[in-house]
Amino acid sequence: MPYLLPPPRAAQPQRLLAPTVTHLARLLLTHAPAIPPLLTAILPSSPSLLTPLLSHLLLSHSPPLPALSLFRRLLELPHFPVPESALPVLLRLLARSRRYAHHSFQLLESLPSTHPHLLSVPALSVIISTALCASAPGASFAAAVSCFESAAAVWARAGRSFGAAELNALLRVFCARGRVAEARALFHRYCDAYPPDTRTFNTLLLGFKEAGHAQALDLFYHDAVLRGFVPDAVSYCVRMDAYCKKGKFLDALQLLDEMRKRENCKPTLQVFTTLIYGAGIVRDAARARRLFDEMEQSGVTPDRGAHNALMGAYVRARDLQSGMALMSEMEQKSFGLDDVTYNTMLCEFQRAGDLEGIWKIYTKMTGSGFMPRTRTTMLLMKVFCENGRPDLGLELWDYLIGKGCVPHRHALDVLVTGLCCRDVVGEAYRCFRELVEMGMAPTERAFRVLEGFLKKKREFGKIDEIRQMMKAIQLEEHQAEEEAA
Incomplete structure (x- = not known):
């Protein structure tokens, strides 16, 4: 049987591009802990770039210290209008690292006198979530x-x-963590000081749904209605989602009929998307398509999320042809493809063992310049390396590095193993160094695999280098933990 992945390609010279968020992110990471003068020259004249830059660093699993240093430097500039949306992204970056999570509230406390507009509900949510998890x-x-x-x-x-x-x-x-009993206790504790609104009740409904307590959700809902709560489209959507995830798709459809009988409670985009997703769970792709077509008849315009839900229904029904056709339809409608789109199709091609299909999706993704999230990166890296093509894994690695993305260290585990097993130890060593230089700590597994193969090649100088790298990283982590304590 002919091999379905393409032959290895010759290395292509990298092109120099104009400064973009990707290039600014790479510039920041490669100069850390120093702040490159180019950043402090560009951002004050283009403050709208700050949030996309921080989002890029967050999605690319970058270390938080460079972002924190840049943000603090910008706060010190007298006339720099820091966007309100930038702070929650930075706080999420800090929350992801145990070493820097304690900086979050310190940063928040410093803002009232200088940047009070940054104190927002999204920022508060991240701060509370950090306190809960830490x-x-x-x-x-x-x-x-x-x-x-x-x-x-x-x-x-x-x-x-x-x-x-x-x-x-x-x-x-x-509620997002399924701790709905504590959420109810907090509701009773603070409801007098902060009078609740419709969103408060919907949040508690969401908590029951996330906890998987469909019966308790119904009891709470009907009790709230008796006490005067007027449900809206969000309330119905939460209940529909709860039913769909329990496989009770027909019960969810009955709620759609109930909604249509109420005044000022028309089905929304989220309602239709939830029902399409529910049809996918029960593998009823035909019903999912009818609901999708019914949206426009109801005056609702499908968005990318609705298309992704329909694609998920096709995939669950093992209809890859319709899924690919829908992907083309999304491009024709200029919705664009996101990580959910790519991952949905890649997972199904992987399940079917269709390497050619995976290659088509991969080339489409890289051809459009899309930066995949960690789950998609890991899926592709495993497929390439486990099928004897670590050269494609290396190509993916270089693509991500070129986009200013720091690949997840478990992606390095897979790639180093694949390259070393194919006797491409030099490239494995390069990738190991690149991850360290971007401020991330490789796993012990990647270190041991690389060390073992370097010993076989008698590359003792490189062995000493990676040992020094690991010692330096462990020392930094230890110092950071002492500072946090």
Whole structure:
């Protein structure tokens, strides 16, 4: 049987491009801990680039310190208008690292006197979530409550209102983790100080849904209605999603009929998307398509999420041809393809063992300049290396590095193993160095595999280098932990 992946390609020279978010991210990472003068020259004249730059660093698994240093430098500039959307992204970057999570609230406390406009509900959500995750299981509830009350004091110093929206953020953090009993306790604790709104009840409904308690959700819903709660389209959407995830698709469809009988409660884009997703769960692709077509008849325009839900239904029904046709339709409609689109199709081609299909999706993705998220990167890296084509894994690695992305260190594990097994130890060593130079710590597994193959080649100088790299990284982590303590 002929091999379905393409033959190895000759290395192509890299082109020099005009400064973009990708190039700015790479510039920042390669000069860390220093801040490149080019960044402090470009960003003050183009402040709208800051949020995309931080988002790029977040999605590319970059270390948080360069982003934190850049953000603090920009805060010091007297007339730089820091976008409100930038802070939540930076806080998420910090929250992902145990070494830097403690900087989050310190940064928030410094803002009332200089940048009060940055104190927003999204920023509060990330701060509370960080406090919840960074604490010991038994102390996490108290840590989140303390964080919420401290934030109320910070908001007060800045002269900003603190009410139902902020309470909803607190409840949402607990509900998103299925801790709905604690969310209800917090609701009763603060409902007098911060009068709830419709979104508050919807947040609690969402909590029951995320916890998988469909029966408790129904009881809470009907009790709230008896107490005067007026459900809206979001309320119905949450209940539909709960039914769909339990495989009760017909019950979800009955709620659609119930919605249509109510005044001022028309089905929304989210409602149709949820039902299309539910049809996919029960592998009813025909029903999913009818719901999709029904959207426009109801005056609702499908978006990329609705197309992805329909694609998921096709994939669950093992209809790859319709999935590929829908992908082309999305491009024709200029929706663009996102990581959900690519990952959905790649997973199904992987399940079917269709390497040619995977290659088509991969070339489409890289040809458009799209930067995949970690799950898609890992899927592709495993497919390439496990099928004896680590050269394609190396091509993917260089593509990501060229986009200013720091590949996940587990991607390095797979690539180093694949390259070394094919006797391409020099390239494995280069990738190992690149990850370290971008501020990320390789795993012990990658180190041991590379060390073993370098010993076989008697490359003792390189062995000493990677040992020194690992020692330096471990020392940095130890120092950071001591500073955090």
